[in-house]
Amino acid sequence: MDELIIRKKEITDIIPWNLLLLADPSRENVQKYIDHGEIFLAYKDTVLVGEYVLTKEANDTVELKNLAVDEQYQNKGIGKKLVEDVIERLKKQNAKRVEVGTGNSSLSQLSLYQKCGFRIIGIDKDFFVKNYKEKIMENGIECRDMIRLAINFD
Numbered sequence: 001m002d003e004l005i006i007r008k009k010e011i012t013d014i015i016p017w018n019l020l021l022l023a024d025p026s027r028e029n030v031q032k033y034i035d036h037g038e039i040f041l042a043y044k045d046t047v048l049v050g051e052y053v054l055t056k057e058a059n060d061t062v063e064l065k066n067l068a069v070d071e072q073y074q075n076k077g078i079g080k081k082l083v084e085d086v087i088e089r090l091k092k093q094n095a096k097r098v099e100v101g102t103g104n105s106s107l108s109q110l111s112l113y114q115k116c117g118f119r120i121i122g123i124d125k126d127f128f129v130k131n132y133k134e135k136i137m138e139n140g141i142e143c144r145d146m147i148r149l150a151i152n153f154d
Contacts, residue, residue, distance in 0.1 A: 022069075042078065100113055
């Protein structure tokens, strides 16, 4: 396979709901942040294998709202390449900070973000209980709290 090509979603590209909903099971919540965010698509050859969504927040901060890799392509280093792309892209745009939130039960995601330089900055207790109708289970753990992580670029 060729290298990973990551580019901003164009108006003619179909919204990759199958990937977006892997990272966030609430279509309603995803719709809210993609309406004011930017979607980036990752391809191997001509196959869409991953995506991420960035939203601009206050004080030159950007939030990584959604990152997913197609299940067939997971555990091949694509998630790490996507996170590295986020960091490099935002440095070039002179962002001051990038933040991400993930579930307390999202063990591989927590590990990935920390390996890429993110530091834990807080916990939003009961975030998933309050904001999602259905109980979320991962790795045999109920996803209740959002773990907030960040990288400062200054």
